[in-house]
Amino acid sequence: MEERPNSSYTARDIQVLEGLEAVRRRPGMYIGSTDQRGLHHLVYEIVDNSVDEAMAGYCTRVAVTILKDGKVRVEDNGRGIPVDKHPQTGLSALETVMTILHAGGKFGEGGGYKVSGGLHGVGASVVNALSSWMRVEVRRNGHLYIQDYAYGKPVGPLKDMGPAGGDGTGTTTTFLADGGIFKTLDYDFDTLAERFREAAYLNKGLEIYLRDERGDRESTFYFEGGIVSFVRQMNRAQDTLHSRPVYVSRVIDSTSVEIALQYNTGFTEEILTFANCINTVDGGTHLTGFRAGLTRSLNDYARKYKLLKDDLGNLSGEDVREGLVTVISVKLHDPQFEGQTKGKLGNAEVKGIVETSLSDGLTQWLEEHPQDARRIIDKCVTTARAREAARKARDLVIRKSALEGGTLPGKLADCSERDPSKCEIYLVEGESAGGSAKMGRDRRFQAILPLKGKILNVLKAPADKILAHEEIRALVIALGAGAALSGNGATSNGNGNGNGNGGEESAKSSDSFNQAKLRYHRIIIMTDADVDGAHIRTLLLTFFFRTMPELIKQGYLYIAQPPLYRVAAGKEHWWAYSDQQKDEVMARLENKRGVSLQRYKGLGEMNPEQLWETTMNPEKRTMLQVNWDMAREADISKTFLDLMGEDVAQRKLFIEERAQQVKNLDV
16 A cells, blocks of 8 residues: 555544434434344444545555454554544544544545545444444554443543554454344355455455454455456456456546456446445446447447448447446545445546546557457447347347237236236246146236246347247247347446436437336246256346346346145144244144145145145235345346356356255255
8 A cells, every 4th residue: 555644634624514313213324224234334334434544545454353242343554533632522533433423534625535435424423323332442642542332422531541552553443233223233254255355456455354253254355456356356257358457547637547347258247336445336427437438439449440340330338348347446535425325426527537538548458459459349249230130039029029919928827907016927937837826826917927948048148049049038028028138237236227327328228128018017936946946046037137137126026935845734734934934833743643744846746726825825925025236235147157157167166165055955
């Protein structure tokens, strides 16, 4: 990290905007939710403060420890939070930061930070308010200072513990989240590790250490290559078109822009955007500027060297982003985020800065690497040709759809209701189970589409071949809304169809997927509880993730939960949907005679009445809703790539790492 002399970061840099009253009453307004995601957000807020010190050039190491008693400790070697008296509050600067909302060193020109992710100044105080206990230790001016808090209020005054020993400075924050607010206090090591790996990539030279004392796990993240290493890691399972990622770094009007990109031979787009090290999962002006600059630069280069035929026209944004892996990181003085969770960047000036930076840097790279440039343009042209073929195939499907006056697939058992909000369709594995579902359903609002065998793996197929697949074509016709096959489907940033980011790219895929024509608002995947069923379910999820991400975002996609066991004793019977439920039922019946246990592997083993009773009756059934936020948080595109992509070695590693977690293996 760059060494800088100590700045005038004192109590006068801490500005007070308002109090702390609303946090405990409405925590979701500040951390998004009170489930495990919100719990993790507490850790992120404290670590982000340490990362801000790193971006300012004063911190080189952050250590995060999950303690056995449920506490979390975050330690850094930054400057240490100021402890002198604040001129406005009369309290120490530390107590001001920890107990007053919107008090921090990140506002205005005279603040302690030129660039920070914690714009709103609510992070530390919100974590304090939502913790039943917190201790902050500051090493500053050669002394150690300590103050304890409970539920956001100081337990006692700031204590000067005397000389700290050594010349080091920094802050250590230890907190215990309030069990009365959060649904769980169970931190997930892998989720935290992914976030900290990301932060280390974005701040080359910063070391982030994570230790979990509950299970004795630890990881250290440190990357000299920065976002170039990040892109290489994202592309690890793919065949790339050029060996080294393109790297662009510019500073324009005090805004720093870093972009790393690399093309692979695949069909999906993966873009991550960051503003001041905050993952802007909903994109924003930096993403819009990148898309515009990329499309313009590649078209200009292709026209200059006559790599485009006149009959093709210009390459579209969809054409130039297929198979693209990109990390965009901007750092600016006054970022305008939407909401405390900072999902989208809104600074209008950033669009032009990123567009100019990328255009200049990419154009120079293309000129210096003509062979790689030719391979990229050739891939884009092939994508454009496939897009046109997919458009013709899609138009053929639409002409055959029920909404266009054609016929629905013959094997579809449709419902009589015509209001999509009241209709649901079951995608059922196999003709046998499909037959039971057809007989057991409520014909008024439940439709059944049996699927034969395993559908095409869309991660390994170009757009024109996807719609040529019989089962996929039947599925698309039955749903009635088309499929986004002319572009790249969903991205890691969760931007799906690119809506909401402004500019000419904002309407991406709107001509291929029309949500208004969707015939069912509950699309339910129902497969057997065995390996083949899991594979078919994964293929269907992959299909929807790539071609109809809006279904997931709108909450229309579900996974049926048929029972695993039927326990009977005399004339009574019980359904168990998990091993735990089965064990509980069997324990209650252990003194009864004639107890029988049946394990269901296939839906076809249940008769229509049983299938209705357990899995299809809205008053009794249990279903899993496929949630877009959870998919995005789990980086679902990488999971699909590991499971469904071309890299056999990566898939083997994925399986080996999780082998100990497998239960009820069906071999």
